[in-house]
Amino acid sequence: MTRRNTRAAIVLTAIACLALTAAAAAWSTTKAKKVTISVNALPPASDKIGRGNFLRDVAAFERTHPTIDIVPKEGKMDPATFPARLAGGQLENVFYVYFTDPAGLIDRKQTADVTAQARQFPILKQINPDLMKIFQDGKGHVYGVPWTNYTLGLVYSRALFAKAGLNPNQPPATWAQVRADAKKISALGNGVVGYGDYSKSNTGGWHFTAELYSLGGTMAVKSGSHWKANFNNALGKQVLQQLHDMRWADNSMGDRQLLEWADLLQMMGAGKLGMYLGAPDNIPTLVNSFKGDINTFGLGAIPNGKATLGGGDGFMFNKKNSAAQNKAALTWVTWEFTNPKRIALNNERTANQGLPVGLPQPFIWKAGTPAAKLQRAATKAYENVPAANYASFLAAVPKVKLVNEPPQAQQLYAILDNAMAKVLTDKNANIGQLLSDAESQANSVLAAA
Numbered sequence: 074m075t076r077r078n079t080r081a082a083i084v085l086t087a088i089a090c091l092a093l094t095a096a097a098a099a100w101s102t103t104k105a106k107k108v109t110i111s112v113n114a115l116p117p118a119s120d121k122i123g124r125g126n127f128l129r130d131v132a133a134f135e136r137t138h139p140t141i142d143i144v145p146k147e148g149k150m151d152p153a154t155f156p157a158r159l160a161g162g163q164l165e166n167v168f169y170v171y172f173t174d175p176a177g178l179i180d181r182k183q184t185a186d187v188t189a190q191a192r193q194f195p196i197l198k199q200i201n202p203d204l205m206k207i208f209q210d211g212k213g214h215v216y217g218v219p220w221t222n223y224t225l226g227l228v229y230s231r232a233l234f235a236k237a238g239l240n241p242n243q244p245p246a247t248w249a250q251v252r253a254d255a256k257k258i259s260a261l262g263n264g265v266v267g268y269g270d271y272s273k274s275n276t277g278g279w280h281f282t283a284e285l286y287s288l289g290g291t292m293a294v295k296s297g298s299h300w301k302a303n304f305n306n307a308l309g310k311q312v313l314q315q316l317h318d319m320r321w322a323d324n325s326m327g328d329r330q331l332l333e334w335a336d337l338l339q340m341m342g343a344g345k346l347g348m349y350l351g352a353p354d355n356i357p358t359l360v361n362s363f364k365g366d367i368n369t370f371g372l373g374a375i376p377n378g379k380a381t382l383g384g385g386d387g388f389m390f391n392k393k394n395s396a397a398q399n400k401a402a403l404t405w406v407t408w409e410f411t412n413p414k415r416i417a418l419n420n421e422r423t424a425n426q427g428l429p430v431g432l433p434q435p436f437i438w439k440a441g442t443p444a445a446k447l448q449r450a451a452t453k454a455y456e457n458v459p460a461a462n463y464a465s466f467l468a469a470v471p472k473v474k475l476v477n478e479p480p481q482a483q484q485l486y487a488i489l490d491n492a493m494a495k496v497l498t499d500k501n502a503n504i505g506q507l508l509s510d511a512e513s514q515a516n517s518v519l520a521a522a
Contacts, residue, residue, distance in 0.1 A: 108141050108401040110166040114388075115145040122426055134408055141401045149386075150174070152483060159183060166394050167402045172385045173482040175208050175217055177522075184216050185390040190400045191215040194407050199442040207477065208387060218403070220410045221435035222385035223352035224475055225283045226466045227251075227373040228359075233258050233265065233347045234371075244348075244373030244465055248287075248315055251348060251376050255325035258347035267325035269340060269349040270316060270493065274333040277493030278486030282382055282479065283350055284312045289379035292479035293519060300480050300522070302515035304489075305508040313504045317496040330497040338363050341370070350375065352384075353434045353463070360429065367429065371462045374469030383475040385435065411437065413444040417451035424455045431456035433467050484518045 116123035131143045149169040158164050159178075170178070178184045191197055197205065200219060208217035231241035237257040245251045255267025271277045281304075282292050290308035293300040320326045338355060340346035342363025353372060359365040375381040388406050390399055408415075424430045431452050438445035479485055492507040 106140070106397070108397050109144060110141065110394075110398050110401050110405065111144040111146055112167040112402075112405060113146045113165045114149050114169050115147045117147055122428070126422065130409055134405060138404060138408075141404060143405060162393065164391055166391045166398050167388050167406060168391065169220075170217065170387060170389050172207050172219075172222075172383075172387070173478045175387075175389065176480070178389060179210050179216050183392060185392050185394050185399055186214050186216060187390055187399045187403060188214045190396065190403050193400070194403055196407055196411060196413070196444065199413075199439055199444040200411065200437050201439050203475070204385070204437055208389070217387050217389035218406050218411060219385060219387040219437050220406075221354075221387075222383065222437055223354060223434050224375075224381045224383045224470065224473070225350050225352055226375050226381070226469070227348055228341065228351035228355055229348040229371045229373060230258075230341060230344065230346065230369060231371045231462065232344065232369040233261065236261055237347075241371060242464075244371060245376055246374065246378070248284075248376045252315065252319055252323065252325070255319060255347060256323050259323070259325040259327075265345055265347065266327035266340065267323075267347045268319060269326065269332065269337045269346050270497070271332050271334070271337065272490055272493035272497050273331045275483055275486040275490060276333050277491075278489030279382075279482075280350055281312055281489045281493055282482075282486065283375065284315075285309060286380040286382050286476050287375045287377045288312065289377075291476070292485060293515070300519040302485075302512045302519065304515075305512040309508050310504055313492060313496045313507065316493070317502065317504065320497050321500045326497065331494055341365065344369070353432045353466070356432055356458070357429045368459055368462075372433070372466040374465055374473060378469060378473045380474040380476045383477055385437075413438075413447040416448050417454060420451050420455035424457050429458045431458040431460050433463050433470070481518050481522050485515050488514045488518070 115127050118124060127145065131145055135141065135143060146165050150171055175184075197215070197218065201222075204219040204222055205215075208219065209215055227244055229244050234241040234244075234254075237254070237260070239254055239257060245254050251268060257267070258265060259267035271280045285292065285304055285308055288308045288311060290306070290312075291303050294303045295301075316326070320330075337346060337349045337351075338359055341349065342359045342365035344365075351372075356367065356370055356372065359370060360367045388402075388410065390402050394402065420430045436445075436448065438448060488511050492504075492511050495502040495507055496504060
């Protein structure tokens with residue numbers, strides 16, 4: 074037996090022996106009526122592997138839960154159509170959300186309170202309480218369950234670091250070091266860009282927020298019952314000034330600007346970008362969608378490290394659900410998405426399909442819990458990525474404060490896109506005026522929320 078098979082056998086034996094009470098144990102089929110629930114997050118037909126895995130999981134779930142019928146639906150969260158589908162009662166019984174969504178849905182009473190049913194699923198108590206709070210109200214009532222989480226760090230090209238005479242095992246720890254390293258990488262020429270940033274489709278404001286957090290700033294502060302913008306200050310100016318200077322004084326950000334999400338990944342995958350802010354889930358995307366070599370990518374802590382922007386996703390439940398549907402919905406979610414007993418099986422499947430196993434995140438469990446230990450063991454058993462390339466990120470995660478996205482995040486991001494775009498396309502941009510204008514617009518958005 075190979076070392077990997079031996080480790081895998083140990084993990085699977087541990088799973089069989091572990092007395093975790095998860096989804097299947099919470100559901101009794103005795104004299105139960107058939108319950109049908111619709112669920113989204115089915116991958117599209119273009120993702121043959123993901124779609125096949127999901128449909129096989131549905132079939133396996135229904136075999137072990139004969140009183141529940143699952144109706145899978147394509148798609149996750151489309152911000153352009155979600156409000157209309159919500160208002161029209163067209164959402165699935167179980168629907169996908171980003172971490173920015175639960176607070177508003179809960180405040181407006183647009184989603185089901187599943188507190189009574191959640192008590193029957195002890196596995197929820199092993200989830201990091203900070204993540205569970207995102208799906209709770211002020212009284213601790215439960216409205217959803219987290220699925221994956223991320224924190225932003227610094228994605229960088231180890232290959233370009235080495236070519237520029239930099240140590241690929243020591244990514245920059247401060248923004249001053251980022252600037253210095255970006256100059257050296259850009260000096261390689263041949264279209265190589267030292268540092269890249271966004272300024273379009275809400276991604277510019279998203280990165281402005283992350284960079285502000287890294288310096289210890291905040292996007293908004295609570296004033297009485299309302300929020301007010303809090304970025305028109307020295308820290309906000311520092312973010313934009315650094316980008317302006319790297320773009321115009323150092324010429325380390327390249328001439329091509331007004332970039333959005335896929336642009337930086339395309340540049341990094343092609344070996345033309347030194348650094349950008351990103352999450353661990355960017356690594357498999359760089360490999361699978363942008364044909365990058367996984368061994369050339371590193372992940373470091375966010376520069377300065379006063380805090381980092383965190384996010385993620387999860388599932389909530391239709392307000393029109395019956396109690397039986399809510400219980401069935403939680404049974405499905407805790408079986409498919411938050412089930413420690415399936416981590417090793419999923420990792421084996423993922424590895425056999427040639428996909429990465431062993432990235433630092435997602436990791437939703439509370440430290441020291443049986444679920445956390447199971448994920449660690451299952452990761453070691455099937456790990457197929459160069460974990461040492463992410464060592465500095467892993468070392469920083471427990472030390473760097475995690476800050477969730479601000480209220481009315483997407484609207485604030487759209488507003489700050491303009492400021493990001495201006496400093497990266499206009500050498501004479503007035504940073505103070507840009508922030509003042511953005512502050513005024515943000516306060517209008519926050520006041521109306």
